[in-house]
């Protein structure tokens with residue numbers, strides 16, 4: 221038996237269409253056009269692709285999209301100035317500062333400067349804390365997209381053993397927190413974890429967010445488990461061209477798992493769709509109106 225392939229691209233298209241309908245209602249009934257600003261510091265080619273994709277999907281959904289590019293040599297003050305201007309701009313409801321930032325810029329200070337109400341990445345400590353204690357919050361897009369795919373595939377997640385490999389602030393930790401909120405029994409594994417393969421073998425839900433190409437092998441996967449591969453790694457093929465692979469060895473895991481997300485076409489597209497959904501949520505909360513449900 222080979223695993224079901226979870227089609228993140230198709231699911232993301234559905235989410236984006238729903239966002240598009242919400243935007244149409246907001247424009248017609250409330251004269252509100254949700255606006256998203258993306259700040260890109262430096263010339264990282266991979267980041268530029270994400271930023272371009274985000275700009276395109278934002279416009280397709282009928283939202284306002286602003287892109288601010290700063291030189292790789294930009295100072296902390298320059299980045300903070302941009303954030304302050306966007307915080308004060310009433311036409312902007314969501315602010316995303318693309319990470320990582322150049323080393324002269326203090327990432328935590330920049331995230332801290334974003335108005336928590338406009339923090340569509342959900343990286344501000346206010347949103348992290350609110351989510352952790354169960355208050356309404358902006359929830360990080362990548363983990364949110366993963367939860368949506370898991371619920372779509374499995375229905376109720378309560379009581380399942382979930383193992384998250386990776387404990388970064390932007391993926392691993394919020395992912396674990398969201399799985400806990402769904403009443404999973406959650407294990408967070410990382411580079412100091414002992415006998416990672418056997419920890420993984422215990423997982424009904426295995427989430428890989430490591431950044432190491434194809435590190436998780438087929439025999440680490442419990443038969444029938446649902447595998448969510450967050451990793452985006454560009455590797456060189458034998459012919460010298462490059463390709464994207466995840467943190468899971470797909471060809472092996474697909475033979476053992478019950479369901480698995482591919483890379484590309486899995487978590488990545490859902491991240492962008494959730495960013496748009498978060499921007500609509502943020503715009504409605506800022507305007508004090510209920511989110512349309514078309």
Ligand SMILES: NC(=O)C1=CN([C@@H]2O[C@H](COP(=O)(O)OP(=O)(O)OC[C@H]3O[C@@H](n4cnc5c(N)ncnc54)[C@H](OP(=O)(O)O)[C@@H]3O)[C@@H](O)[C@H]2O)C=CC1
Pocket residue numbers: 362385386387388389390391392409410411412413416429430431432450451452453487488491
């Ligand atoms: N699809 C999407 O939308 C997104 C994809 N990504 C991708 O997800 C991956 C993870 O990103 P991110 O969380 O930012 O990465 P980080 O580098 O910040 O974190 C990686 C985590 O993996 C752990 N780790 C590293 N090596 C090992 C190992 N050998 N065994 C076990 N654990 C290990 C680290 O442990 P320790 O803490 O001990 O160092 C760390 O917690 C990347 O490939 C990234 O490109 C990221 C964001 C969005």
Ligand SMILES: Nc1nc(=O)c2c([nH]1)NC[C@@H]1CN(c3ccc(C(=O)N[C@@H](CCC(=O)O)C(=O)O)cc3)C=[N+]21
Pocket residue numbers: 269270273316317318319320341361362452464483484485486487488489491492
């Ligand atoms: N402040 C901030 N927020 C982020 O959410 C953020 C960030 N910084 N920095 C970088 C990571 C990475 N990330 C991705 C988003 C979409 C795809 C994506 O759309 N991937 C597609 C296509 C990939 C391709 O073909 O290049 C796919 O997997 O199918 C990938 C990766 C968001 N991140």
